[in-house]
Amino acid sequence: MKILVTVKEVSTVEDEFEIEGTSIAEQYLGADLNEWDDYAVEEAVQLQEAGIADEVVTVTIGPEDCEQTIRQALAKGADRAVRVWDDSLEGVDLLDVGAKTEILRAVVEAEDPDLVLTGVQSGDDSWGATGVSLAEELGFEWAAVVNHLEHDFEDDRAAVRRELEGGVEELTEIELPAALTIQTGINEPRYASLRGIRQAQRKELDVQTLADLGVDESAIEGDVTLTDMYEPESESDVTVWEGSAEETAAELGELLREKGVAP
Amino acid sequence: MTNVLAVADHRRGELRDVSYELITAGRQLADETGGELHVAVISGTVDEFADKLNREGVDAVHTVDYGEEFNHDVYAQVLTQLYDEHAPQYVVAPNSVNGLDYAPAVANALNLPIVTDTVDLESDGDTLVATREMYGGKVETTTELEGTVVATIRGGEWPAAEGTGDAAIEAFDAEIDEDAVGSTVTGFEEVGGGDVDISEADVLVSVGRGIEEEENLEIIRDLADALDATVSSSRPIVDSGWLPKNRQVGQSGKVVTPDVYIAIGISGAVQHVAGMKGSDTIVAINTDPNAPIMDIADYAIHDDLFDVVPALTEEFQ
Ligand SMILES: Cc1cc2nc3c(=O)[nH]c(=O)nc-3n(C[C@H](O)[C@H](O)[C@H](O)COP(=O)(O)OP(=O)(O)OC[C@H]3O[C@@H](n4cnc5c(N)ncnc54)[C@H](O)[C@@H]3O)c2cc1C
Numbered sequence: 365m366k367i368l369v370t371v372k373e374v375s376t377v378e379d380e381f382e383i384e385g386t387s388i389a390e391q392y393l394g395a396d397l398n399e400w401d402d403y404a405v406e407e408a409v410q411l412q413e414a415g416i417a418d419e420v421v422t423v424t425i426g427p428e429d430c431e432q433t434i435r436q437a438l439a440k441g442a443d444r445a446v447r448v449w450d451d452s453l454e455g456v457d458l459l460d461v462g463a464k465t466e467i468l469r470a471v472v473e474a475e476d477p478d479l480v481l482t483g484v485q486s487g488d489d490s491w492g493a494t495g496v497s498l499a500e501e502l503g504f505e506w507a508a509v510v511n512h513l514e515h516d517f518e519d520d521r522a523a524v525r526r527e528l529e530g531g532v533e534e535l536t537e538i539e540l541p542a543a544l545t546i547q548t549g550i551n552e553p554r555y556a557s558l559r560g561i562r563q564a565q566r567k568e569l570d571v572q573t574l575a576d577l578g579v580d581e582s583a584i585e586g587d588v589t590l591t592d593m594y595e596p597e598s599e600s601d602v603t604v605w606e607g608s609a610e611e612t613a614a615e616l617g618e619l620l621r622e623k624g625v626a627p
Numbered sequence: 628m629t630n631v632l633a634v635a636d637h638r639r640g641e642l643r644d645v646s647y648e649l650i651t652a653g654r655q656l657a658d659e660t661g662g663e664l665h666v667a668v669i670s671g672t673v674d675e676f677a678d679k680l681n682r683e684g685v686d687a688v689h690t691v692d693y694g695e696e697f698n699h700d701v702y703a704q705v706l707t708q709l710y711d712e713h714a715p716q717y718v719v720a721p722n723s724v725n726g727l728d729y730a731p732a733v734a735n736a737l738n739l740p741i742v743t744d745t746v747d748l749e750s751d752g753d754t755l756v757a758t759r760e761m762y763g764g765k766v767e768t769t770t771e772l773e774g775t776v777v778a779t780i781r782g783g784e785w786p787a788a789e790g791t792g793d794a795a796i797e798a799f800d801a802e803i804d805e806d807a808v809g810s811t812v813t814g815f816e817e818v819g820g821g822d823v824d825i826s827e828a829d830v831l832v833s834v835g836r837g838i839e840e841e842e843n844l845e846i847i848r849d850l851a852d853a854l855d856a857t858v859s860s861s862r863p864i865v866d867s868g869w870l871p872k873n874r875q876v877g878q879s880g881k882v883v884t885p886d887v888y889i890a891i892g893i894s895g896a897v898q899h900v901a902g903m904k905g906s907d908t909i910v911a912i913n914t915d916p917n918a919p920i921m922d923i924a925d926y927a928i929h930d931d932l933f934d935v936v937p938a939l940t941e942e943f944q
Binding site for chain 1: 699700723729731734740756762763766767770776810812817862863889910916922926930934
């Protein structure tokens with residue numbers, strides 16, 4: 365079985381930041397492997413270690429800068445990586461679900477995996493929709509918000525648990541090939557070992573342009589235009605206690621006594 | 628003319644609250660575009676559901692009596708057929724776990740753009756302005772989409788529709804291609820039972836990723852002991868296996884309503900807030916003065932939890 369895992373480098377934001385136009389000013393941004401994708405990579409690598417997957421390939425849409433993040437996934441055990449980028453993607457503010465679906469479809473068709481694993485959502489723009497949209501585009505089956513996957517794949521079916529709201533899980537079986545969107549908590553993502561990090565440097569990281577993939581540039585124009593970004597207006601009238609830790613702790617202690625909830 | 632098609636959410640025989648919120652959001656869009664609001668309810672006891680969904684402002688309810696529970700393949704097939712027949716400009720669905728299991732597929736099948744997890748929607752008839760958050764709630768954005776759109780709405784952002792309407796309740800004769808149904812729901816399971824019921828606690832000392840290491844939970848336990856309070860947490864603590872699942876507060880964990888909720892090193896992501904916003908008094912201890920938790924906190928300390936928590940424990944020893 366071959367598994368394709370979507371791996372996104374997400375932007376992280378510092379505590380204090382400024383907005384310039386429709387984005388956060390560069391100097392307040394950091395980069396990290398998307399939390400949900402980390403669990404997806406781990407699940408794929410565990411399937412490989414169990415002898416079920418023969419190959420784990422990652423796919424990333426992103427500029428050269430994100431190769432460090434891709435190497436993280438390779439260091440954790442993915443076999444090789446595909447990165448999609450070209451100049452036309454450079455100036456795009458927001459790559460919507462439709463555009464991502466188009467690009468990833470082309471990669472899936474080229475790689476022909478049995479299973480696609482994506483994170484439930486990405487930590488920055490949090491669409492939470494790309495995995496399911498991609499599955500539909502490919503004619504694959506799918507399951508969203510998967511927090512358990514049986515590793516036996518009996519009769520070419522995947523038995524999964526979907527985590528619903530309020531502590532209820534749904535047990536579902538789906539036919540392969542399938543795309544699953546992976547929820548945190550499904551496993552315990554490993555830290556890359558030093559050996560893994562060394563090996564990752566030698567693994568294949570293939571860069572593809574839209575033209576290489578046969579994707580028309582118009583696909584990335586997208587249907588969603590970002591028109592404004594601002595800090596949400598706070599509705600609360602929060603009382604902020606100031607001072608040393610001892611002083612603020614004393615204020616909180618006072619409140620708890622007043623409320624009669626502490627001795 | 629159908630301008631808006633809203634898709635009800637239900638589970639194990641009960642309509643979920645967001646179904647009524649969808650009616651409010653849908654009615655508003657229908658007013659803005661000068662059309663009708665239709666509601667679809669698929670699977671389960673649809674006639675019973677239809678009666679409940681017939682609230683003020685609903686013009687029609689389409690019922691599809693097929694199977695007991697949610698199945699995304701059935702939803703996707705029915706919704707594309709309803710769309711073909713009624714040609715709504717906007718399809719609105721809940722941004723629930725099930726909504727996210729069919730709405731993107733429906734949008735893609737119909738070749739329509741999708742905008743998810745919206746907290747506000749406004750239309751002038753051509754352009755939909757959708758408001759949504761990015762970076763875990765640190766910023767809000769407005770986005771624009773032209774023409775026909777699928778949108779999912781965040782629960783709790785629109786008031787629930789009330790009153791009784793005079794909607795036409797119509798059984799929709801969907802043709803389900805069984806061969807194209809590749810998924811089967813085989814059951815449900817409740818998780819997170821166990822020794823402690825955090826939803827019963829009067830005071831919760833709740834800890835998030837700010838605690839960094841499992842060993843550091845000790846200072847949280849010390850505080851809880853000193854206050855005679857119960858320890859709960861955000862999701863990452865449970866995901867890491869540092870606390871059992873029955874301690875998780877939030878959308879996929881427990882809903883809690885204590886007298887006092889002390890959120891320590893918790894950012895206040897929407898899925899967390901969903902579980903604790905009903906707390907009487909909310910106190911946040913967080914180094915980030917812009918963390919979303921500050922929007923719902925009554926009291927806040929913008930400081931390092933490793934300084935504040937031990938100092939607070941000392942207060943009570
Ligand atoms: C479908 C779905 C369901 C989910 N269900 C749930 C759920 O039920 N419950 C839930 O909690 N989450 C849930 N989540 C996850 C949620 O989106 C967040 O990822 C999670 O709540 C973040 O937890 P956190 O606030 O502890 O961590 P973070 O967001 O990482 O926040 C840590 C906070 O600690 C602060 N901090 C760091 N160091 C210190 C310090 N020394 N002193 C003080 N403050 C410090 C930081 O400023 C930050 O605000 C769900 C997500 C999805 C997609």
